[in-house]
Amino acid sequence: MLWLNADAVPLIVEALAQQDGQPLVITHSRWTAEHTQQIRAEVNQAVATGRLGAGDIVVFTSGSTGTPRGIIRSRTSWAASVGPLREILKLDADDHVMVPGSPSGTMNLYACYHADQCGAAFSTTINAHIQQAATIVHVVPTSVAPWLDLVSRGTLPRLRCIVTAGDALPPHIFDQAEGMGLEIVDYYGAAELSFVGWRTSAGAFTDFPGATTRVKDGKIWVTSPFVATAPLSDDAAITDPWQHDGRWSTVGDLATSQADGWLLHGRGTSAVNIGGYTVVVEPVESALTGLDGVSAAALGCLPHARLGQQLVCLLVGSISDDELNQMMHDWDPPARPRRFLRVESLPYTSAGKLDRIAVQHLIDNHFQPASVRVR
Numbered sequence: 001m002l003w004l005n006a007d008a009v010p011l012i013v014e015a016l017a018q019q020d021g022q023p024l025v026i027t028h029s030r031w032t033a034e035h036t037q038q039i040r041a042e043v044n045q046a047v048a049t050g051r052l053g054a055g056d057i058v059v060f061t062s063g064s065t066g067t068p069r070g071i072i073r074s075r076t077s078w079a080a081s082v083g084p085l086r087e088i089l090k091l092d093a094d095d096h097v098m099v100p101g102s103p104s105g106t107m108n109l110y111a112c113y114h115a116d117q118c119g120a121a122f123s124t125t126i127n128a129h130i131q132q133a134a135t136i137v138h139v140v141p142t143s144v145a146p147w148l149d150l151v152s153r154g155t156l157p158r159l160r161c162i163v164t165a166g167d168a169l170p171p172h173i174f175d176q177a178e179g180m181g182l183e184i185v186d187y188y189g190a191a192e193l194s195f196v197g198w199r200t201s202a203g204a205f206t207d208f209p210g211a212t213t214r215v216k217d218g219k220i221w222v223t224s225p226f227v228a229t230a231p232l233s234d235d236a237a238i239t240d241p242w243q244h245d246g247r248w249s250t251v252g253d254l255a256t257s258q259a260d261g262w263l264l265h266g267r268g269t270s271a272v273n274i275g276g277y278t279v280v281v282e283p284v285e286s287a288l289t290g291l292d293g294v295s296a297a298a299l300g301c302l303p304h305a306r307l308g309q310q311l312v313c314l315l316v317g318s319i320s321d322d323e324l325n326q327m328m329h330d331w332d333p334p335a336r337p338r339r340f341l342r343v344e345s346l347p348y349t350s351a352g353k354l355d356r357i358a359v360q361h362l363i364d365n366h367f368q369p370a371s372v373r374v375r
Contacts, residue, residue: 001043005029006104009124013116016057019075023047024057028068028104032330035068042070042233051230058232059106061191061278068332070232071191078110080225081195082117084209088185088198089136089161093119096158098137100126105276106191107165111138131156138163140276142308144173144184151180165189166276168264171202188264190251190278192242194226197262204261214248215262220255221248241271241280251278272299274334275307284311284335291327293319298346298354299337300363312363313337314346341366 002024004012015024025043027036039060046052055075060068091097097115099122101108108124115122123130135158137147144164150156162177165187177184178201187198188205196213197205197220207213211224227249231242241252254265271280281299288297294317304310315324321340328336347358 001025001047003027006102006109009103009109009112012103012109013113016075016078016113017117019079020055021075022054023052024075026057026059026109028060030104030333031068034330039068039070039232046072046232052232056229059109059191060104061106071228072230072232073194073228077194077226077228078113079117080210081208082114085114085195086118087209089163091115091118091120091136095120095135096130096133097122098126098130098134099124100143101138101140101276107189107276108138110194111163132158134159136161136163140164140166140308141169141186142275142304142306144169144177148173148176148180148182151182161185163187166273169202174200174202188220188253190253192228192231192251193222193249194224194228196220196222196224199261204258204263206261213262215255215257216245216248218254218256219250220253220262220264221245221250223247223249272301272309272311274304274309274311277334279311279335281311284337287331288313288315288337291319291324293317293323296346298356298359300356300360302339302363302367307334310339311335311337312339312341312367314343314359314362315340316343316345339367 002015002022004015004024005027007029012026015021043052043058052058052072056072057075058070058072060070097111097120099108099111103109103112103124112122112124134156137159139147139162141164144162147162151159159182161183163185169186174184183200185198185200187195187208189195195208196211198208199205211222211226213220213222243250243252255262256265271278285297285299288294294315296316298314300312300314301309302312324340341363343362347355347362
């Protein structure tokens with residue numbers, strides 16, 4: 001078993017290239033001792049049951065309550081998408097790829113691996129020399145506009161392509177990039193699914209080469225050689241929102257079919273994207289309601305200049321802000337609410353279900369844009 005911290009990118013990239021190598025577990029430095037112990041127990045159990053073996057890697061997506069959610073995939077599942085993405089990006093050994101985001105995110109780690117497999121240079125640390133050399137950059141959607149601004153100021157003279165994924169990209173951003181002679185490659189995927197669809201302009205996504213999609217019950221489903229093998233744990237609370245239907249898989253994102261592809265509509269109100277990390281809100285709400293002094297909790301979100309969105313909580317209870325922050329200290333940062341609105345009761349529908357539209361409406365009305373703190 002090979003354990004490597006996500007910050008050790010060169011070592012991870014080297015290990016990923018060994019298709020039949022020993023199982024690789026990619027850890028995160030932000031984990032607490034408790035999380036590390038739990039992950040080790042899950043990994044040992046997966047090995048003992050034959051769930052995890054040679055050629056496999058374990059990556060982690062943002063845990064809802066601070067508990068990392070492990071996903072097992074084969075090295076070959078990532079290798080299979082190298083060629084298709086290389087063709088889309090027209091990437092070769094003359095390119096220099098910038099990956100400024102945290103390598104703990106699977107999209108960033110894959111970007112480094114992909115560049116290496118294509119014989120291209122890649123950099124996770126950005127300086128003036130690298131900016132002069134860069135031809136491609138991988139960033140979350142909220143960072144696209146700032147990078148376009150750098151291009152307009154002549155800071156990135158060779159940049160030709162911005163690769164992004166994780167959330168909706170405003171249509172005018174595509175137009176702005178086109179006017180500057182740049183291409184935006186916007187892809188849709190997930191840690192569990194890898195690549196599902198892609199586009200270079202606003203509007204519909206088309207299937208990523210090698211993937212086949214269908215829209216069923218309003219959700220986008222995919223079958224491909226890129227899909228991960230299994231969750232690290234069988235615990236239903238951890239594996240949610242990953243679902244299977246035979247050879248088809250989904251993470252619950254909503255979509256509608258179009259003549260030229262399919263349109264995405266997010267995951268409804270049950271999940272939000274925080275800086276490229278998908279946070280399922282129900283488990284966070286359950287964890288909050290389990291705290292002493294909290295009677296009920298419901299989550300919404302507000303814009304955030306750097307992360308795109310931040311979690312905001314409607315809270316019923318007597319717990320103080322200081323106590324809340326102390327109890328949430330070890331939670332995964334994307335899953336930690338940053339603002340709290342105290343209410344006497346939560347809004348519910350006539351059927352007795354939490355009215356998430358009303359929750360968001362209360363948050364929007366209470367927090368004016370000028371009062372939203374940017375951290």
